[in-house]
Amino acid sequence: MAININSKLCDSRESRLGSITGFSGSLNDLKQDLSCGGGCVENKGRCFSQASSCPSNCALGQLSGINDAAIVHHGPSGCAATAIGISSNYDLLAGALGRDRSHFAYTCTDMKEADTVFGSIETLKEVILETYHRYHPKVIFIGASCVSGVIGEDLEGLLDDFKGEIDIPIAPVHCEGFKSQIWATGFDLAQHAILKYIVKPPQKKSNKVNIYGFTQGLSWNTRSDIKQMLGAIGLEATYLPASASVEELEHLSEAVATVTTCSTLGSYLGIGLEKAYGVPFVRSLPPHGIVGFEDYARQLAKIVGKEAEMEAYLQKERDFYLPKLEKVKEKLRGKRAVIAMGPGFGANYTRILQEFGIKIEHLLAWHLDKQYDDGKQPTALKYLTENSPNNFNYSVNDLQNYEFMNILNNVKPDVFVSRHPGSTVWAMKIGVPAYCVYDEYNSFGYRGTLRFAQTLLDIITNRSFAENLSKHVRLPYSKWWMEQKYDALYEGSEVKELVDVK
Ligand code: SF4
Structure with missing residues (x-):
């Protein structure tokens, strides 16, 4: 359904986009189900939540x-x-x-x-x-x-x-x-x-880029990286909504483009501004990891016709950071991971870990958007279904800790990467080292990607805290539950749907 910014109501994602909170299968299953326009991906209701x-x-x-x-x-x-x-x-x-x-x-x-x-x-x-x-x-x-x-x-x-x-x-x-x-x-x-x-019709065009995000790039001084990248093509950032003023929001229609660090978060505003005021919404991969950052930078540069300037900037950064990144990747190659995040970040971080040579065993998305309000499939998910080097288990789980505890116990990965603080602690309790991607700019650009790879390596190699913790924790889950298998790809698995808890 197209966005109408004058409408009194904005319907739920379930009714507008057909989004769901329950699915259990593999990436290939999902790809196949999405190929019929998303209509084949049915919601699996839970009898316990x-x-x-x-x-x-x-x-x-x-x-x-x-x-x-x-x-x-x-x-x-x-x-x-x-x-x-x-x-x-x-x-x-x-x-x-x-x-x-x-x-x-x-x-x-x-x-x-x-x-x-x-x-x-x-x-x-x-x-x-x-x-x-x-x-x-x-x-x-x-x-x-x-x-x-x-x-x-x-x-x-x-x-x-x-x-x-x-x-x-x-x-x-x-x-x-x-x-x-x-x-x-x-x-x-x-x-x-x-x-x-709040947003008013444009009076003039500015050189601003609307950046819709969560934490505004303050950690790790990422704002200076964003400033440099935009500066290379003569643009400046308007960060929103956090710490924005009403006056800044009034002028969003005058921007050169809208980008977002997470399309699950920012697609409604981007598509709405595009439809109502013609502000282009950049539908690139999110700016994380090498592939994502370069796609984001190039698509933005194309809008202002400054592709050559952007290529010069990217080459300089590549020369400095990529040799360092290659050395860390050598040590990460072949490690195994489980990921749990919102659907946009989940597809995104799966791609980044695959860039590092890490094998993804299972991706849990907090929900699934089959499409956005422009009728297009989320870019990061589409990229994943078309480029993943291996098939893996994919399930949709709205922060149901009991489900991913079961999965972690069966898979026993080298690392659990999640994005919601209440989730990583549970992995640590069963001895799985975990990392919470709390900062949305954690792996922004070349510098952020290198830093993220180094952090992952530290976490995977320094496992003693999680292992010791697991020896002193009494879980609220029974042995019976922890040993259930519903993974679509695991040998001997028979149950493909979400399991009723007795
Ligand atoms: S906090 Fe609970 S009662 Fe309040 S709006 Fe949300 S679901 Fe409803």
């Missing part, structure tokens, strides 16, 4: 990064618990960048049981007014919750009541948790609100 995450957490977490925005969360205070981590992280980021965050606020209507009967629109109005007068933000996002959604609170209906009193955009965000099992739907909801309520 551990806790996962909620789209409102994602949506409001993203929007909270905007320095002069306020969030009014219309729900029980428990839903707003997400604000705890958000405040400190983004305050630190703004501090590091020297940006003003004094107008940011995260407030909540604290809905109670009686509100589910009588409604609490009046309370919501009061909280919006109080937030506006106390913090003077440049935009107020009203975050919905399951409770406000179930009782049908009319968030759009109250906007007229503030005319003449509040002269900033007030943007309802329909992030009711029950709306989607895929937390990444929250990314789309946040970006829909930015597109609908």
